Amino acid sequence: MTQSSAPIAIGIDVGGTQTRVAAIDPNGLVRARCQRPTAELSDADRLVGWLADAAATIERETAVNPGAVPPAGIAVPGTLDSNRRTVVRSLNLPFLQGLPLADMLAKRFGRKPALLTDADAATWGEYNARRPRPGRFVHLRLGTGVACGAVIDGHVQRLDVDRRDHLDLLVADTGQSALPCPCGRRGCLETIASGPAIELAARQLIGTTNLNGIQAAWEQGHRPVTQLLEHVADALAIVLARLASHFGTRVLYLGGGVAERLPCLLELMASRLRHTGSQKPEGTPTPEPAILGDDAGVVGAGLWGMLAANGPSLPAGSDP
Numbered sequence: 001m002t003q004s005s006a007p008i009a010i011g012i013d014v015g016g017t018q019t020r021v022a023a024i025d026p027n028g029l030v031r032a033r034c035q036r037p038t039a040e041l042s043d044a045d046r047l048v049g050w051l052a053d054a055a056a057t058i059e060r061e062t063a064v065n066p067g068a069v070p071p072a073g074i075a076v077p078g079t080l081d082s083n084r085r086t087v088v089r090s091l092n093l094p095f096l097q098g099l100p101l102a103d104m105l106a107k108r109f110g111r112k113p114a115l116l117t118d119a120d121a122a123t124w125g126e127y128n129a130r131r132p133r134p135g136r137f138v139h140l141r142l143g144t145g146v147a148c149g150a151v152i153d154g155h156v157q158r159l160d161v162d163r164r165d166h167l168d169l170l171v172a173d174t175g176q177s178a179l180p181c182p183c184g185r186r187g188c189l190e191t192i193a194s195g196p197a198i199e200l201a202a203r204q205l206i207g208t209t210n211l212n213g214i215q216a217a218w219e220q221g222h223r224p225v226t227q228l229l230e231h232v233a234d235a236l237a238i239v240l241a242r243l244a245s246h247f248g249t250r251v252l253y254l255g256g257g258v259a260e261r262l263p264c265l266l267e268l269m270a271s272r273l274r275h276t277g278s279q280k281p282e283g284t285p286t287p288e289p290a291i292l293g294d295d296a297g298v299v300g301a302g303l304w305g306m307l308a309a310n311g312p313s314l315p316a317g318s319d320p
């Protein structure tokens with residue numbers, strides 16, 4: 001198998017809603033792309049077949065030399081085994097569970113893609129997009145699911161190895177009335193601040209599940225919606241303060257579709273963190289918006305694939 005020194009890598013992001021494939025250059029720029037609703041790819045053979053066809057199309061579009069095989073990285077929502085070969089658990093795409101996805105893709109692709117979690121991919125993409133790159137980069141993503149990632153001194157911290165439930169760091173509610181989470185725990189941030197959790201609560205209040213509609217209701221001062229979003233912001237503030245303390249950083253980056261479509265959350269949360277953080281000697285944890293939007297995962301997956309194929313090894317902390 002020829003590993004190309006072509007100046008692109010194929011990034012793949014199998015998301016809860018959309019599956020994206022893109023050609024990523026070494027600067028993290030998208031050179032070509034295609035995407036498809038994940039619901040249309042919801043069995044392993046269909047998914048792998050479409051990914052291989054999409055990658056081939058993109059390689060033709062970006063004029064990769066025939067015979068050259070650009071490196072690839074694939075991001076999936078869920079947790080992986082410690083060798084990064086198999087999906088251990090995926091709450092949002094259960095058909096991925098137990099699949100040796102990297103090996104299956106290798107057979108169709110003519111190369112073995114580097115497999116990583118969607119949280120790590122988005123974190124790696126967002127980290128690489130920053131100038132200068134922060135020494136401690138902690139990234140919380142709110143989308144169909146909720147997950148966090150961290151890059152410390154250039155090394156991705158592996159937080160989700162062999163796990164079947166959410167991290168302690170992501171439990172926001174330890175009270176008696178904490179909601180059960182599909183992961184098996186109670187009170188996970190996902191039960192409060194994921195897209196489906198907010199949409200379900202909003203539907204009961206204003207009959208819409210559209211995040212833009214929820215943001216608009218907040219802007220109009222709709223009291224029940226404001227109370228709902230304050231509750232979400234409280235939970236986020238608890239988790240962000242914990243992440244800040246755990247990773248020894250003050251600035252935290254917030255991404256994912258929910259954060260993007262409900263910018264009011266950033267404002268509400270910053271106000272809560274200022275209130276609680278002003279009493280702490282290390283200062284107030286400060287949330288910052290992510291900058292790559294929906295491309296974070298596919299960019300991070302491509303850059304990770306490039307690093308895995310071309311570097312002497314992955315950054316040491318990436319596989320602690």
Ligand SMILES: [Zn+2]
Pocket residue numbers: 165166181182183184185186188190
């Ligand atoms: Zn959970």
